Amino acid sequence: MNLAIQPERPKPNSASKAKAIIETRDFSFAYGPTQALFDISMDIHKKEVTALIGPSGCGKSTFLRCFNRMNDLIDNTRILSGQIKISGIDIYKRDVDVIELRKHVGMVFQKSNPFPKSIYDNIAYGLRIQGIKRKSELDEVVERCLRGAALWDEVKDRLGDSALGMSGGQQQRLCIARALAVKPKIILMDEPCSALDPVATAKVEELIHGLKTDYTIVIVTHNMQQAARLSDRTAFFYLGKLIEYGPTEQIFMNPENPKTEAYVSGRFG
Amino acid sequence: MAKPKLHRFAIRSSRKKTIEVIVANLFRLMTYCVILAAAYLFFDITANGSKAVFQGKAPFINIQFLTEKPQTLHVFEPLEPYNEIQKRRTQILQLQSKRKALGSNDTEQRTEYSEQIDNLQAEIERWDAQRKAERLKYSDDAYRALDHTPDLSMFKHQTYAYSGGGIGPAIIGTCLLVLGSIAIALSLGLLCAIYLSEYSRPGKTLQAIRLSILNLSGVPSIVFGLFGFGMFVHFFGWGVSIIAGWFTLAIMALPVIIAASEESMRAIPRGFREGSLALGASKWTSIRTNVLPYALPGILTSSIMGIARVAGETAPIMFTAAYALRDQLPWEGLEQPTDFFFQGVMALPYHIYVVSSKIPQNEYTRDMQYGTAFVFLFIVGFFALSSILLRIHVRSKYKW
Numbered sequence: 001m002n003l004a005i006q007p008e009r010p011k012p013n014s015a016s017k018a019k020a021i022i023e024t025r026d027f028s029f030a031y032g033p034t035q036a037l038f039d040i041s042m043d044i045h046k047k048e049v050t051a052l053i054g055p056s057g058c059g060k061s062t063f064l065r066c067f068n069r070m071n072d073l074i075d076n077t078r079i080l081s082g083q084i085k086i087s088g089i090d091i092y093k094r095d096v097d098v099i100e101l102r103k104h105v106g107m108v109f110q111k112s113n114p115f116p117k118s119i120y121d122n123i124a125y126g127l128r129i130q131g132i133k134r135k136s137e138l139d140e141v142v143e144r145c146l147r148g149a150a151l152w153d154e155v156k157d158r159l160g161d162s163a164l165g166m167s168g169g170q171q172q173r174l175c176i177a178r179a180l181a182v183k184p185k186i187i188l189m190d191e192p193c194s195a196l197d198p199v200a201t202a203k204v205e206e207l208i209h210g211l212k213t214d215y216t217i218v219i220v221t222h223n224m225q226q227a228a229r230l231s232d233r234t235a236f237f238y239l240g241k242l243i244e245y246g247p248t249e250q251i252f253m254n255p256e257n258p259k260t261e262a263y264v265s266g267r268f269g
Numbered sequence: 270m271a272k273p274k275l276h277r278f279a280i281r282s283s284r285k286k287t288i289e290v291i292v293a294n295l296f297r298l299m300t301y302c303v304i305l306a307a308a309y310l311f312f313d314i315t316a317n318g319s320k321a322v323f324q325g326k327a328p329f330i331n332i333q334f335l336t337e338k339p340q341t342l343h344v345f346e347p348l349e350p351y352n353e354i355q356k357r358r359t360q361i362l363q364l365q366s367k368r369k370a371l372g373s374n375d376t377e378q379r380t381e382y383s384e385q386i387d388n389l390q391a392e393i394e395r396w397d398a399q400r401k402a403e404r405l406k407y408s409d410d411a412y413r414a415l416d417h418t419p420d421l422s423m424f425k426h427q428t429y430a431y432s433g434g435g436i437g438p439a440i441i442g443t444c445l446l447v448l449g450s451i452a453i454a455l456s457l458g459l460l461c462a463i464y465l466s467e468y469s470r471p472g473k474t475l476q477a478i479r480l481s482i483l484n485l486s487g488v489p490s491i492v493f494g495l496f497g498f499g500m501f502v503h504f505f506g507w508g509v510s511i512i513a514g515w516f517t518l519a520i521m522a523l524p525v526i527i528a529a530s531e532e533s534m535r536a537i538p539r540g541f542r543e544g545s546l547a548l549g550a551s552k553w554t555s556i557r558t559n560v561l562p563y564a565l566p567g568i569l570t571s572s573i574m575g576i577a578r579v580a581g582e583t584a585p586i587m588f589t590a591a592y593a594l595r596d597q598l599p600w601e602g603l604e605q606p607t608d609f610f611f612q613g614v615m616a617l618p619y620h621i622y623v624v625s626s627k628i629p630q631n632e633y634t635r636d637m638q639y640g641t642a643f644v645f646l647f648i649v650g651f652f653a654l655s656s657i658l659l660r661i662h663v664r665s666k667y668k669w
Binding site for chain 2: 068070073075099100102103106107109111113114115116125126129130175178179181182
């Protein structure tokens with residue numbers, strides 16, 4: 001099994017508490033009567049890619065959606081215990097404005113969901129809803145985001161075309177670009193490549209790798225090679241519990257828990 | 270004769286295939302029946318109604334019929350042809366009875382009677398042509414303006430209510446009723462549908478609310494009419510008025526509009542809502558920018574269709590808004606602007622009801638009866654068509 005871990009990758013600094021941007025403490029979460037997450041505690045570090053892996057239904061997507069409170073949209077969800085702090089603030093406190101939180105924590109969904117508008121309008125959407133209307137400012141942001149998502153050269157001549165005319169991979173990169181427009185600090189990605197072919201996947205991965213210098217990225221993936229290629233740290237979830245969390249190299253090469261070892265070597269899941 | 274050998278994929282007859290053919294043809298037959306019924310309805314109304322609405326000389330449309338108020342029709346039949354025709358009709362009846370009384374052997378006599386009857390028929394036709402050429406028709410206004418009335422020793426004078434003039438006030442009244450109730454029903458229904466589909470939490474209560482709204486559409490229209498009469502006309506004291514009609518029609522159209530709007534909004538992919546919320550949009554912003562625009566074509570089409578359907582009802586406006594006859598247009602004789610809303614109007618469906626049930630059917634009233642139905646059909650068709658065009662237009666702007 002070729003894990004293709006780049007040797008030049010800087011070693012994640014596991015000891016520094018100051019670098020943690022998301023701190024989760026004993027977090028338990030339930031959909032109605034079914035508990036989905038059990039006492040999860042982990043720190044996600046600034047400007048790193050953190051991968052959440054695990055078999056289907058293990059709660060990794062649920063956990064991801066807790067970071068920008070997307071689960072609020074689902075009825076009958078509740079937090080049983082614990083807290084999640086982003087930049088030191090408990091995001092489930094009553095005085096937290098979800099809108100501000102979501103501007104800070106962007107999200108890219110499993111199924112690419114560009115709005116049925118032009119490419120330009122898709123990127124500008126995040127700014128327009130904040131009341132920014134100046135054309136020059138919007139133009140500048142659209143270009144910056146499309147360049148940031150390595151999409152500018154492909155679409156610069158057809159910014160007015162519908163976003164739905166793009167290929168699947170381009171649509172997903174457009175969604176990433178759209179998320180960049182509101183200047184988030186953290187970007188959550190829920191299996192962003194699950195519907196893409198290998199070439200498009202490679203492009204998105206390249207993009208994620210490049211984004212790491214400016215953003216903290218949390219990515220849920222089913223693809224173990226992808227986790228190994230992309231991430232600095234990996235968390236393995238199983239049945240709603242965090243089984244093991246550590247530097248990616250360690251999780252894949254030298255896991256402590258036998259379940260982790262079985263999963264990453266492909267013996268179950 | 271030896272049976273030809275069937276290869277593996279050859280068609281073999283079986284019971285299953287027979288049933289297949291019968292079922293398919295049954296469906297086809299039923300569809301043709303429906304099309305035939307609809308085609309006959311449209312053909313009948315158009316053929317008879319166009320006599321009143323169109324005319325042989327320019328401008329080809331009978332403007333008077335579309336703009337004037339209904340009036341009594343005064344008909345002066347020339348007496349001589351009238352009497353001649355009546356006389357021959359009696360003779361024909363007599364001959365027919367005689368022919369019936371004959372035994373089966375009198376073929377000669379029978380042919381003779383039949384010939385006589387045919388001759389009389391031909392004579393009647395000639396007299397009838399003369400009668401049509403000589404008769405005089407006046408609407409009420411024209412009749413009053415006459416310097417001297419036709420000589421009653423030469424003419425037989427008959428009057429037919431509602432059959433002269435036109436249906437202008439009824440057309441205006443119907444358009445007013447439709448536009449007003451669209452405005453009320455759409456705003457009420459849309460807001461309600463947004464709440465139900467986007468804000469309310471699913472559960473038993475919501476189910477019950479949905480069910481009761483759906484049941485509302487099964488309530489007979491006369492019940493809505495009585496409700497409007499009790500609520501708006503009496504309790505609110507609005508009297509028989511446009512505004513009472515608006516609200517009655519709007520409430521009647523609400524269930525359709527709410528159900529259709531909710532359906533259109535639920536058909537919008539979840540991803541659009543989540544996508545915009547994840548970008549920091551508030552709930553209302555996300556609905557306004559990413560749900561409503563895409564749901565709008567469906568909402569508008571079904572709403573306008575719903576209203577057009579309701580606007581054709583006679584029962585709800587019978588007690589609340591419609592007058593059988595009113596000789597003032599809605600903007601005439603207002604003492605203050607608000608009076609506009611508190612006056613009854615004429616309306617096409619009620620006018621159809623009146624002219625088809627309250628006056629006799631004959632050659633003088635037919636034009637009015639069919640003409641009104643034709644114009645009404647045309648107006649409802651126009652609303653339906655415009656809603657479809659609107660949908661095509663809006664739909665091409667937002668596609669996913």
